[in-house]
Amino acid sequence: MDRRSLLKASAATGAASALTLSTVTFAQAADGRGEQSRRVTGELPTGAPDFVYLPIEVPSGVREIHVAYSYDRPTVPAGTQGNACDIGVFDERGTELGGRGFRGWSGGARTEFTISAEDATPGYLPGPVGAGTWHVVLGPYTVAPQGLRYEVTITLRHGPRGRTPRPVYPPQRARGRGRAWYRGDSHLHTVHSDGKRTPREVATAARAAGLDFITTTEHNTHSAHAAWDGLWGDDLLILTGEEVTTRNGHVLALGVDPGTFVDWRYRARDNAFGRFARKIRQADGLVVPAHPHASCVGCNWKFGFNEADAVEVWNGPFTLEDDVSIAEWDNALVAAVRGGRPWLPAMGNSDAHREGQTVGLPQTVVLADDLSRPAVLAGIRAGRSWIAESAAIDLAFTALGGRGRHAGIGGRLPAARDERVTVRLEISGAPAKGTVRFLTDQGQLFATATPASGSGTVEWQTTPSYAAYVRAEVRHAPADGGTSGVPGPMAAMTNPIFLGDH
Incomplete structure (x- = not known):
């Protein structure tokens, strides 16, 4: 297969x-019957473009398109990335960045897919196989020094076109408990991307974890938005979203309108992210950079946080990467409060893909006016939330001033600079031999052991001149007994309460 052209700032794709x-x-x-197949082979060198487009001229009368692909995986020197190649497809409406032609993406999770009017492989969208130029897109994520040899087989099956089912999307609200704290996990994967669980299995796991809401966030596809029919209920709100997986980091399009697709084909240097962040907000969703310091290839967040509505500082079982994300977030809090600028709320999600990865570890607990999409998203955006490793841990965090004045998580307690303020953490389900920490813009100013019973109240007094904000952490005991000075894994943490009149 000969190359036609190497396109830089391609007008066709953006x-x-x-x-x-x-x-x-x-x-x-x-x-008007039968099927035809074509096989294409080629090789990509190290440093290949991010996306390789294979145009397919589809004649009229096609009922179904099937694509299968494979690539070699040669042995590479230690410390060198081997071959990894993703796949997806755009239909006759074109490959324009953010355009209407997207028909599906499975990344590296599948070796084949099928699309017809009636049905499609998970990750892909059912609909007519229209005549015109389709594009299979290969995404050579990493290429070995020896290059990447690929083979793509396209099969067209002719016959009468079927009927595309009307998508059924989750409702926008559940019964709930009125204004209350609701637990949710907003970073989850199923078989519609690289997850191994079905939507039904995820919904079952969410209920077992004591969650009130979840968000479906498949990599680079919205095919799962219509896959939850019958799985929601009075006890479980299901929001729709996407994990926009670029080569320079991942971002959650959290709670967007059902059916919204957000493109991912750009890097930080392309100055395109702002356009798609706006699209997420226009679809009434939140822009939430995910696992910003993850070590996997392409996972480290490079777009900055100016467009973010919140940031995922805790992703799955707690690791050093999460500690780094929390430290960066806390530094940004300090800069925001001292500069009088808006601050960025923190959240945590499981990013669970398969059995052995716990849905709801961690979970974000949100104060919302009711269990509805608008109310939950408003609570997250306002920072009225805290993060827990499971539903077994519960807390209430408040700041109290004179004459009955008080403020909760994400709020502000008006107080004079030198007025005494009492910070109170009520907790249950705390880990044995753990630590409660109160952190401010000056760093950690108070720490004590968790209550021996796991339940109790911890109080500390300060002033707005000494602490512009206070946030709480509940940590497990350090694995090394504390000899290194490194705190133990997180059990729960809050967004800040701000102190003072400004």
Whole structure:
């Protein structure tokens, strides 16, 4: 297969760099029946463009398109990335960045997919196989020094076009408990991307974890938005979203309108992220950078936080990467409070993909006016939330001033600079031999052991001149007994309460 052109700032895709291959053509079926296949092979060098487009001329009368692909995995030197190649497809409406042609993406999770009007492989969208130029897109994520040899087989099956089912999306509210604290996990994967659980299995696991809401966030596809029919209920609100997986980091499009697709084909240097952050907000969703300091290839967040509505500082079982994310977030809090600028709330999610990865570890607990999409998103955006490793831990965090004045998480307690303020943490389900920490813009100013019973109240007094904000952490005992000075894993943490009149 010869290259047609190496496109930089391609007008066709809007991507920073892409390679378009020669077009594959098919004959019109004489009797309107049967199938045809074409096999394409090629090789990509190290440093290949992010996306390689294979145009397919689809004639009229096609009922179904099937694509299978494979690539080699040669042995590479220690410390060197081997071959990894993703796949997806755009239909006859084109490959324009943010355009209407997207029909599905499975990343590296599948070796084949099928699309027809009636049905599609998870990760892909059912609908008519229209005549025109389709594009199979390969995403060479990493390429070995020896290069990446690939093979793509396209099969067109002719016949009468079927009927596309009308998508059924989750409702926007559940019964709830009125204004209350609601527990949720807003970073979850199913078989619609690289997860191993079905939507039904995720819903079951969410209920077992004591969650009130979840968000479906598949990598680079919205195919799962219509996959939850019958799985919601009075006890479980299901929000729709996407994990926008770019080469320079991942961001959750959290709670967007059902059916919203957010493109991912850009890097930080392309100055395109702002456009898609606006699209997320126009779809009434939140922009939440995910696991900003994750060590996996392409996971580290490089777009900055100016467009963010919140940030995922705790992703799955607590690790050093989460501690780094929390430290960065806390530094940003300090800069915001001292500069009089808006602050960025923190949240935590499980990013669970398969059995052995716990849905609801961690979970974000949100104060919302009711169990509805608008109310939950408003609570997250306002920072009226805290993070827990499970539903077994509960807390209430308040700041109290004179004459009955008080403020909760995400709020502000008006008080004179030198007025005495009492900070109170009521906790249950705390880990044995753990630590309660109160942190401010000056760093940690108070710490004590968790109550021996796991339940109790911890209080500390300060003034707005000494602490512009206070937030709480509940930590497990350090694995090394504290000899290194490194705190133990997180059990729960809050967003801040701000102190003072400004």
